[in-house]
Amino acid sequence: MSSCIFCKILAGEIPAAKIYEDDVVLAFLDIGPISDGHTLMMPRQHIETLHDCPSDILGQICSRLGKIAGAVAKAMNSDGYNVLCNNGGAAGQVVEHLHFHIIPRKTGDKLFHHWPSYKYRQGQTEDIVTSIKKNL
Numbered sequence: 001m002s003s004c005i006f007c008k009i010l011a012g013e014i015p016a017a018k019i020y021e022d023d024v025v026l027a028f029l030d031i032g033p034i035s036d037g038h039t040l041m042m043p044r045q046h047i048e049t050l051h052d053c054p055s056d057i058l059g060q061i062c063s064r065l066g067k068i069a070g071a072v073a074k075a076m077n078s079d080g081y082n083v084l085c086n087n088g089g090a091a092g093q094v095v096e097h098l099h100f101h102i103i104p105r106k107t108g109d110k111l112f113h114h115w116p117s118y119k120y121r122q123g124q125t126e127d128i129v130t131s132i133k134k135n136l
C-alpha cells in the first residue's frame with residue numbers, strides 16, 4: 001500500500017533498525033521507544049488489523065513472535081516484557097498496518113502503571129458472553 005509508512009519500510013524506501021526478517025515478517029526497533037529495545041513486528045503483507053489477518057499468516061507471525069520477544073528481552077536484560085497489538089484508532093493504533101509491540105520491562109518501571117479495572121454489574125457478564133459468542 002503506497003501511503004503506508006510500514007510498507008515503505010518493507011520496500012526499503014525509508015530506513016529502519018532491522019532485527020529480523022524473513023519471507024513473512026519484519027521486526028525492527030520502534031522509532032519512538034517507551035523502553036530500550038522496544039520492537040515492532042509486522043507481516044510483509046499490508047493487513048490492517050488482527051481480525052483482518054488470515055489465520056495462516058497470523059500463525060506464521062505468532063510462530064516467530066516468541067523467539068523475537070525472548071531475544072529482545074534477553075538482550076535488554078529485562079525482567080519481563082509486554083506484547084501489545086493496538087487495533088483501531090480508539091485503541092491507539094496510529095499506523096494502519098498490523099504490528100505487535102514487544103516492550104521490555106524492568107521491575108518498578110511504572111510503564112502501564114494504572115490499569116483502570118472495575119467490576120461488572122449483575123447480569124452483565126452473561127449478556128456480554130452471549131453477545132460475543134453471536135459474533136464468533
Ligand code: 5GP
Nearest residue numbers: 005016028029030031032086092093094095
Ligand atoms: P501504533 O500506535 O500504531 O500501535 O504504533 C505505531 C508505532 O510505530 C509507534 O510506536 C511509533 O513510534 C512507530 N513508528 C511510527 N513511524 C515509524 C517509523 O517510521 N519507523 C519506526 N521504526 N517506527 C515508527
Ligand code: ZN
Nearest residue numbers: 004007046097
Ligand atoms: Zn502497510
